[in-house]
Amino acid sequence: MHCFPCFSTPRNKKSSSSDEANNNEVKLHERRQPDEAEQSEETTLKIFSFRELATATKNFRQECLLGEGGFGRVYKGTLKSTGQVVAVKQLDKHGLHGNKEFQTEVLSLGQLDHPNLVKLVGYCADGDQRLLVYDYISGGTLEDNLQEPKPDRQPMDWTMRMQIAYGAAQGLEYLHDKVDPPVIYRDLKASNILLDDDLCPKLCDFGLHKLGPGTGDKMMALSSRVMGTYGYSAPEYTRGGTLTTKSDVYSFGVVLLELITGRKALDTTKPNDEQNLVSWAQPIFRDPKRYPDMVDPILKKKFSERGLNQAVAIASMCVQEEPTARPLISDVMVALSFLSMSTEDGIPTAVPMLSFKDKSMSIALSRHDSNLVSPTPEVATEDDKSSTSSDEDSSTDNEKEMMSKKKKKKLEEEDSLTESDDGSDSNSDDEHEKDQESQPPKPVDEKNQAQSLKIKYRYSWEDVDINEGRLSSKSSQKSNDGGSISSGYESNKDHDDLPKEKEEKEEDHTHLEHMQSSKTDDSQSVYFDDDDDSGDDNEEVSLHRVKSEVEVGSFEDDSGASLHHTES
Numbered sequence: 001m002h003c004f005p006c007f008s009t010p011r012n013k014k015s016s017s018s019d020e021a022n023n024n025e026v027k028l029h030e031r032r033q034p035d036e037a038e039q040s041e042e043t044t045l046k047i048f049s050f051r052e053l054a055t056a057t058k059n060f061r062q063e064c065l066l067g068e069g070g071f072g073r074v075y076k077g078t079l080k081s082t083g084q085v086v087a088v089k090q091l092d093k094h095g096l097h098g099n100k101e102f103q104t105e106v107l108s109l110g111q112l113d114h115p116n117l118v119k120l121v122g123y124c125a126d127g128d129q130r131l132l133v134y135d136y137i138s139g140g141t142l143e144d145n146l147q148e149p150k151p152d153r154q155p156m157d158w159t160m161r162m163q164i165a166y167g168a169a170q171g172l173e174y175l176h177d178k179v180d181p182p183v184i185y186r187d188l189k190a191s192n193i194l195l196d197d198d199l200c201p202k203l204c205d206f207g208l209h210k211l212g213p214g215t216g217d218k219m220m221a222l223s224s225r226v227m228g229t230y231g232y233s234a235p236e237y238t239r240g241g242t243l244t245t246k247s248d249v250y251s252f253g254v255v256l257l258e259l260i261t262g263r264k265a266l267d268t269t270k271p272n273d274e275q276n277l278v279s280w281a282q283p284i285f286r287d288p289k290r291y292p293d294m295v296d297p298i299l300k301k302k303f304s305e306r307g308l309n310q311a312v313a314i315a316s317m318c319v320q321e322e323p324t325a326r327p328l329i330s331d332v333m334v335a336l337s338f339l340s341m342s343t344e345d346g347i348p349t350a351v352p353m354l355s356f357k358d359k360s361m362s363i364a365l366s367r368h369d370s371n372l373v374s375p376t377p378e379v380a381t382e383d384d385k386s387s388t389s390s391d392e393d394s395s396t397d398n399e400k401e402m403m404s405k406k407k408k409k410k411l412e413e414e415d416s417l418t419e420s421d422d423g424s425d426s427n428s429d430d431e432h433e434k435d436q437e438s439q440p441p442k443p444v445d446e447k448n449q450a451q452s453l454k455i456k457y458r459y460s461w462e463d464v465d466i467n468e469g470r471l472s473s474k475s476s477q478k479s480n481d482g483g484s485i486s487s488g489y490e491s492n493k494d495h496d497d498l499p500k501e502k503e504e505k506e507e508d509h510t511h512l513e514h515m516q517s518s519k520t521d522d523s524q525s526v527y528f529d530d531d532d533d534s535g536d537d538n539e540e541v542s543l544h545r546v547k548s549e550v551e552v553g554s555f556e557d558d559s560g561a562s563l564h565h566t567e568s
């Protein structure tokens, strides 16, 4: 039985032959190299003798015991040969696979390599002993850090929490999207997320179910393990149904809720109606005014309300009953990448709307934030559709490349429009081309994205009813005065009322910042605004990549804030 068929190629098996085993080292060549970031020529797993690990853990002494989970005990150890500190997981002997199967699965696990996964260093299959050796992660579990923070450590602030959520999402996204076939985690929870000294999250315990028993009594012995952990398991899974990547997304949503609230997924010390975190949170999801009340009191209200709204929106999407309604982890990851940015005082973080593969995420976020407008393929032009399609997943590389080129061209066109926002009319194609030539694409600096960056909203198109207002225009725009943002819609209101509403709305928009986003790939949009670092970001709104503008009206959203719209 192969855990990851693509890794279990004859070539891989060959590479674990006795020759290399004699060298006490197994070298594997990855058959699939997902993208440059994850490319690694080979993966090296060390094979340990039982004696080596006994020495490392002082003969598995109690004082070295880190804890015991569903698969066995975990000891802290120091490898004599290298001095490396490791965590040695001694798997329960009960029902384990034979040597060969074990080795196959372990070699597959050894190929998984991501900064947000605990790295498997090596293993031991000596007689009936099966042990796994991992990097030791010194900061404890996320659960402990949330529930019993160390006295010498500051409580985690909001940004740290979002950064942890973002890191965990990255690890999960790697398992779901970068490994072929996808690895379903099955048991994602706060106690399976370890933090290093810098609070970088690392997922552990993934893929271990494949090392356990297969059928009958043996299966029963680990049934609780196989069924995940109550409070975190998706409803369809606990009902004995299908396990999919969306089950992991549910568990991730629970972890995100724990980060927001500081509560446990399941807390039997609380009153009945508060014991299950998701059940407790469901009614609150429907009442945004109550969001601030659900935040961990230890944060002492130090969080951005917009960031909170969006974080709750993401969590509520993840824990939906219907698996298909849950977002892709890649979209969750993108949204969190923005929420996890450190922000300057008073400037909340928000998510640019065209970053998602699946429009449901942008629609959900825009419902929770009156300043965000989500795209709708129904009303978008062909070009627009290519940049907002939810089908990018399934497109071939060629299609992706074509879409990417289209997107790039479109953005360049829109940039050239923005460049001429000084009042000159630059709508002619000739001028666009000229502008494109004179403006090489701006570089993406992924590393430097967090600090002081503010996200430039991509105002786009929407066909979503928000109370009485209904958007219908195909374009987004920047007003002549450069200060207000408008998008077209059909107003139910008398147009005579508009000037006053416009005034009010423009005020509402003055807190929209210049934004600068640095993340991109084929499915993400990039907005740069290099000239907006003046420090006056709160005062002025700049919207790039706009098309046309004729003002029509405004509408109010759930929160009572109204947006101003124009129509071409």
Ligand SMILES: Nc1ncnc2c1ncn2[C@@H]1O[C@H](COP(=O)(O)OP(=O)(O)OP(=O)(O)O)[C@@H](O)[C@H]1O
Binding pocket: 066, 067, 068, 069, 070, 071, 072, 073, 074, 087, 089, 118, 134, 135, 136, 137, 138, 140, 141, 187, 191, 192, 194, 204, 205
């Ligand atoms: N790589 C590691 N570095 C440091 N500590 C670790 C490491 N792996 C596991 N631990 C610690 O060992 C203990 C037992 O871990 P294990 O994953 O076996 O069980 P668990 O997560 O407590 O339970 P479950 O099996 O239900 O997931 C936990 O406290 C965990 O924090």
